[in-house]
Amino acid sequence: MSILNIVARLKSRDEIERLVDLGVDVLMIDTKDLTTKSLFPFDQNDLSEIDQLIKNYDVNLYVYVNKMIHENDLENLNQWMKLFKTVDVDGIVINDFTVYVVAKDHGLENKVIYQPGTMNTNTFDAMFLEGKIKGMTLSKEITLEEILEIVKSPSKINYSLVGHGYIDMFYSKRKLITNYFIHKNRKFHKIKGNHHFVLEEKTRDNIYYPILEDQIGTHIFRDKKLISFDEIDHIKEYITDFFIERLFIDDEEYYDTIQAYQNKELQDIFLNRYKNFNNGFYYLPTEKTKGERHVD
Amino acid sequence: MLTELLAPAGNLYKAKIALLYGADAVYIGGKQFSLRARASNFDLSMIKELVEFAHHIEKKVYVTMNMVFHDEDVYGLDDYLVELDKINVDAIICSNMIVIERAKTLTDLEVHLSTQFSLTNSSLANYFYHQGVKRVVLSREASLDEIKRIQENSLADLEVFIHGGMCVSYSGRCTLSNYTVLRDANRGGCAHTCRWLYNLYEDDTLLSDDYDFQMSSKDLEATNYIKDLLDLNIASLKVEGRMKSIHYIATVINTYRMMIDDYKIGCLRPIEQYQTEIKKAENRLTSHGFFEGDTTVDQQLYNSRSEVPTKEFVGLVKDYDREKQELIVQQRNYFEPGDCLEILMPDKTIIQFQVKNIVDEDGIELDAARHPLQIIKISCPVTIMDNSMIRKII
Numbered sequence: 001m002s003i004l005n006i007v008a009r010l011k012s013r014d015e016i017e018r019l020v021d022l023g024v025d026v027l028m029i030d031t032k033d034l035t036t037k038s039l040f041p042f043d044q045n046d047l048s049e050i051d052q053l054i055k056n057y058d059v060n061l062y063v064y065v066n067k068m069i070h071e072n073d074l075e076n077l078n079q080w081m082k083l084f085k086t087v088d089v090d091g092i093v094i095n096d097f098t099v100y101v102v103a104k105d106h107g108l109e110n111k112v113i114y115q116p117g118t119m120n121t122n123t124f125d126a127m128f129l130e131g132k133i134k135g136m137t138l139s140k141e142i143t144l145e146e147i148l149e150i151v152k153s154p155s156k157i158n159y160s161l162v163g164h165g166y167i168d169m170f171y172s173k174r175k176l177i178t179n180y181f182i183h184k185n186r187k188f189h190k191i192k193g194n195h196h197f198v199l200e201e202k203t204r205d206n207i208y209y210p211i212l213e214d215q216i217g218t219h220i221f222r223d224k225k226l227i228s229f230d231e232i233d234h235i236k237e238y239i240t241d242f243f244i245e246r247l248f249i250d251d252e253e254y255y256d257t258i259q260a261y262q263n264k265e266l267q268d269i270f271l272n273r274y275k276n277f278n279n280g281f282y283y284l285p286t287e288k289t290k291g292e293r294h295v296d
Numbered sequence: 297m298l299t300e301l302l303a304p305a306g307n308l309y310k311a312k313i314a315l316l317y318g319a320d321a322v323y324i325g326g327k328q329f330s331l332r333a334r335a336s337n338f339d340l341s342m343i344k345e346l347v348e349f350a351h352h353i354e355k356k357v358y359v360t361m362n363m364v365f366h367d368e369d370v371y372g373l374d375d376y377l378v379e380l381d382k383i384n385v386d387a388i389i390c391s392n393m394i395v396i397e398r399a400k401t402l403t404d405l406e407v408h409l410s411t412q413f414s415l416t417n418s419s420l421a422n423y424f425y426h427q428g429v430k431r432v433v434l435s436r437e438a439s440l441d442e443i444k445r446i447q448e449n450s451l452a453d454l455e456v457f458i459h460g461g462m463c464v465s466y467s468g469r470c471t472l473s474n475y476t477v478l479r480d481a482n483r484g485g486c487a488h489t490c491r492w493l494y495n496l497y498e499d500d501t502l503l504s505d506d507y508d509f510q511m512s513s514k515d516l517e518a519t520n521y522i523k524d525l526l527d528l529n530i531a532s533l534k535v536e537g538r539m540k541s542i543h544y545i546a547t548v549i550n551t552y553r554m555m556i557d558d559y560k561i562g563c564l565r566p567i568e569q570y571q572t573e574i575k576k577a578e579n580r581l582t583s584h585g586f587f588e589g590d591t592t593v594d595q596q597l598y599n600s601r602s603e604v605p606t607k608e609f610v611g612l613v614k615d616y617d618r619e620k621q622e623l624i625v626q627q628r629n630y631f632e633p634g635d636c637l638e639i640l641m642p643d644k645t646i647i648q649f650q651v652k653n654i655v656d657e658d659g660i661e662l663d664a665a666r667h668p669l670q671i672i673k674i675s676c677p678v679t680i681m682d683n684s685m686i687r688k689i690i
Contacts, residue, residue, distance in 0.1 A: 068414060068416060068435075068437070068466055068469075069416065069417055069419075069420075070416045070417055070437070070438070070442055071416065071417045071418060071438075071442045071445045071446050071449075072442065072445075073417070074417055074418075074419055095469075096414075096416075096420075097413075097420060097423075098416075098417055098419050098420040098423075101419045101420055101422075101423045102419055116469070117469060117471075118364060118468060118469055118470075118471060118482055119364060119392075119468070121364055121365060121366045121367075122365045122366055122367045122369075122370065122392075122394065123367050124365070124370065124392075124393065124394035124397075125392070125393060125394070128393045128394070128397065139364075140471065141471045141474045141475075141480070141482075142366065146366060146367060146368075149367055150367070169470065169471040169472050169474070169475050170464075170465045170469075170470050170471070170472050170490070171465055171466050171469050171470070172464050172465045172466065172511070173437045173466065173586070173590070173591070174464060174511075174513070174590075174591050174595070174596070175590070175591075176464075176511050176596075177496070179591075179592065179593040179596050180496065180504070180509055180510075180596075182592075182593040183593050183596065183598050184505075188503075194498070196498045196499045197496060197497065197498055198496075198497050198499075199494040199495065199496060199497075199509065200494060200495045200497065201476070201489075201492055201493070201494050202492065202493040202494065202495075202507040203492075204476075208497070211496070220472065222475055281474070284478060285478075286474045286478050286479060286480035286483070286485065287478060287479055287480060287485055288363075288479075288480055288483045288484045288485045
C-alpha cells in the first residue's frame with residue numbers, strides 16, 4: 001500500500017509553515033523560466049535558500065518544470081538540472097519528456113514525475129516507465145474505471161493524480177489575449193499573469209472558462225474545479241502523490257481544501273462553504289467519433 | 297538524401313491523386329488507431345492496394361497510428377502491426393510508446409514519431425532515435441532557426457510541416473474538445489473547439505464585442521522557407537489535410553513539387569508565382585506560422601474569414617477521346633458554354649481554353665453543367681491527361 005502524499009503548490013515563502021501545519025507532505029515550487037502557469041517562481045539563485053527553508057520543516061520539495069522544451073531551452077534546462085542535483089530536490093514534475101532525457105544525463109531520472117496531462121492513459125505506459133523514473137501522473141481525461149485498471153496493473157511505478165482544482169485543458173505558445181487586444185487596437189492594463197480573465201463560448205451561456213496568458217503562452221481551464229472527495233477512497237492505496245492545484249483559488253479555500261482531503265468530517269462543511277465543482281471525466285468517458293457513446 | 301514531399305490522403309483516390317501530382321509519399325489513416333476519425337480511413341485491403349500502386353511508381357505510403365491509446369484501444373494492435381508489415385507499408389507514424397515497442401518487437405516496420413508528441417528539440421529527437429525511431433515529425437511551434445539547430449544536432453531524420461491547418465494548442469496537449477463535447481481530441485474526435493466564438497471577460501466586465509474573441513490560427517503556408525528547408529536537407533516536407541478535396545491536394549502538392557524541382561535545377565521563380573498557384577485552391581487565410589519565431593496577431597484568424605479561391609474547381613477529367621477531340625469529365629461545380637476554364641494536369645502542365653459546347657453521355661447538348669458527378673463531354677483540341685483538374689477562371 002502506498003502512503004498518500006498531499007502535494008501543494010507554494011505561493012510565498014511566508015506560508016511554508018502554514019502549509020506544513022495543515023499536513024502537506026510535499027511543497028512544489030516553480031522555476032522562473034521553465035514553469036508555465038507559475039504561482040511563485042524562483043530563479044536559480046534562490047533555489048538553495050528555498051530548499052533549505054522547506055527541508056527545515058521535514059517536508060519534501062518538488063520543482064515544477066512544465067514548459068514545452070524548445071531547442072533554445074536546453075542549455076538553461078541543463079543549468080537547472082545541475083542545481084537540482086546540488087540541492088537534492090525530491091521530485092521534478094515534468095510535462096515534456098525532454099526533461100526526463102536531460103535529467104537522465106545528470107543522473108536525476110529517479111526524481112522525475114511525468115505529468116504531461118494527456119499522454120499517460122494506459123497500462124503499457126506504466127510498464128514502460130517503471131524503473132526509468134520516479135513516478136507518473138495519470139492523465140486528466142480518463143475515467144475512474146480506467147484509472148483503477150492502470151493503477152492495479154503489475155507496474156510498480158509510483159502513480160499520482162492531479163485530483164483537485166481548476167484543471168488546464170489547453171496550452172498554446174501563442175499570446176492569444178495580447179493578440180486579441182492588438183487586433184482590436186486597444187490597450188489593456190494587465191494581460192500577462194492576470195488571473196481574472198474568463199471565456200464564455202457563444203452557445204454556452206453562463207459557463208466561464210478561466211484563461212491565463214503568461215510569458216510562455218496561453219492556457220485555458222475547465223469552468224469547474226475538479227473534486228475527488230469520493231474517488232480518493234477508491235484509489236488512495238495505489239497512489240503515491242495527490243496534487244492539489246491552486247490556480248484561481250483563494251488562499252483560505254486552498255488551505256481548507258488541503259484539510260478536507262485529510263479529514264472526511266470536514267468535507268460537508270467545505271461543500272457548504274465552497275461551490276463550483278464537478279467530477280471531471282471520472283464518470284464521463286470520451287468518444288472517438290460523434291455519437292459513439294453520448295447522444296446530444 | 298533527397299528531401300521528400302509528403303501528402304495527406306483521406307481516401308484511396310485522394311492518395312493516388314497526391315502521388316500523381318508529385319508527392320513522393322502519402323500518409324493515410326487506418327480504420328483503427330488513427331486520428332482524423334471523420335476521414336474515410338483505409339481498411340487493410342485498401343492500404344495494400346495503395347502500397348502496390350505507390351511502390352509501382354517508386355513512391356511510399358506511411359500509415360498513421362498516432363492516437364493516444366487507452367487500454368480499451370489496444371485490442372488488435374499486434375495483429376494490425378504484423379499485417380501492415382506484410383503489406384510492406386513503408387513506415388508507421390505513432391505517438392505512443394506502446395506502438396513503438398510493439399512495432400520493434402513484432403515487425404521490421406520503420407517508425408516515425410508523430411507531431412502529436414510535440415517534439416521541439418534535438419535531445420528528445422536523439423532519445424527516440426535510440427529507441428528505434430528513424431524519423432521525428434517536428435512540432436509546428438518550432439521556428440526555422442530552431443529547425444536548423446535541431447537538424448544540426450539530431451540523429452533522427454526530421455519531418456517538417458510546410459502547409460495546412462494548425463492546432464492552436466501544442467498538438468496532443470489539448471482537451472478542449474474532450475471537456476466541452478466529450479469528444480476525445482487525442483483519439484480522433486476533435487470538435488475544433490478552439491475555432492469557436494467566445495466572449496472575453498475580466499471578472500464581470502465584458503471586454504469583447506459580440507463573441508469576437510477568437511483563437512483560430514491562419515493555415516500554415518511555407519513557400520518562403522522551402523529553399524531554406526531544402527538547403528538544410530530536411531528529410532521530409534509535410535502537407536496537412538486528410539479531410540481536404542482532391543482539387544486542394546492536387547493544387548497544393550503540384551505547387552510545392554514545382555518549387556522543389558525548380559530549386560533543384562536552379563530555376564526557382566519568384567515566390568509570388570507559387571503563392572498565386574496555391575490560392576487557386578480553397579484555403580483559410582495563410583501565414584508563416586512559427587517559422588519566424590513567436591507568432592503575432594498576423595498569424596491569427598479573426599472574423600472566421602476564409603480565402604476565396606481564385607479559381608473554382610468544376611470538373612475532373614476521366615478520359616480524353618483523341619478521335620473526337622473530346623474531354624470526358626465528371627462535373628463538380630456549375631459551368632456553362634462560354635466560360636473560360638483552366639486545366640491542371642498531373643505533369644504540372646496548365647492550359648486554358650473557352651468552353652464551346654457541353655453534351656451529356658447520350659450526346660444531348662446542355663446549356664450548362666449543373667449536376668455534380670454527372671459525366672459530360674466537352675470539345676477540346678488539346679490532349680489532356682486523365683485525372684486532370686478543371687477550374688473555372690473566376
